[in-house]
Amino acid sequence: MISIEKKYLSYYMAIILFIGASIGMIHYKQLLENSPKAVYETYFLIFQVLFFAVIGYLLISWVFKLIRNYRLLKNEKIEAELRLLKSKIDPHFFFNTLNNLYGLAIAKSDKTAEVIQKLSEIMRYTIYEGEKNQTPLKSEINYLKEYIDIQKIRYQKNVDIQFKINVLDDSILVAPLLFIMLVENAFKHGIESLTEDAFVHISIFQKEHMVTFEVNNNFDSKPEMSRGLGLKNLRKRLEYLYPKRHTLFLEKDKSIYRAKITLLTK
Structure with missing residues (x-):
């Protein structure tokens, strides 16, 4: 269980940050609508940047995971073909x-x-x-x-x-x-x-x-x-x-x- 948690720790953190950034954006968006202050706008922008940064991280991680899986499958395919060629x-x-x-x-x-x-x-x-x-x-x-x-x-x-x-x-x-x-x-x-x-x-x-x-x-x-x-x-x-x-x-x-x-x- 420990190894699994370490493996997915970065994803758990990203999800927590995503949820936190979403809540922060909603919260300061509401505050801006009721009382447009510069400090609220600053906090809103911070949470907005964090929100899109997390989305970017998750997208990039997903793409790299696809590439890694593709390479693993390709290597397995090559190994299987080599075994078949040897058997001939x-x-x-x-x-x-x-x-x-x-x-x-x-x-x-x-x-x-x-x-x-x-x-x-x-x-x-x-x-x-x-x-x-x-x-x-x-x-x-x-x-x-x-x-x-x-x-x-x-x-x-x-x-x-x-x-x-x-x-x-x-x-x-x-x-x-x-x-x-x-x-x-x-x-x-x-x-x-x-x-x-x-x-x-x-x-x-x-x-x-x-x-x-x-x-x-x-x-x-x-x-x-x-x-x-x-x-x-x-x-x-x-x-x-x-x-x-x-x-x-x-x-x-x-x-x-x-x-x-x-x-x-x-």
């Missing part, structure tokens, strides 16, 4: 990995336990770290490594998969699950569409407050690629999380696709 990470990888895992289990492969362990780490990171607003860059890199390692096990054909890391400070914070969509696309629309000479080259570079993530892959130019929804979600997340502090570069040249994200973490 392509499940294609999980389904394919489970199918491959089934094949490894049938063949009694020594890699079965390794794939299970890596898949559990990926799912743990997606579920728990993905809920956070920020995570250390080291955690995001480890997550990508696990994903890439599984892809190397999945593809039996000759595939050139590289992940180059040039990071000076892996403790800086970044939004989780920003880079994975570009990597997923590289495998889904690149390697899976090719029968030979497929490659995915991934690199991450960090210096001071700038992080650059790049993915280059080749693809079969005949099938029509569909990357629109994932990229749309990525753009929205970048706009929400790094307004005016990011760039997203996408380029398709014949059979090569290039994607690059640059983030300013501060």
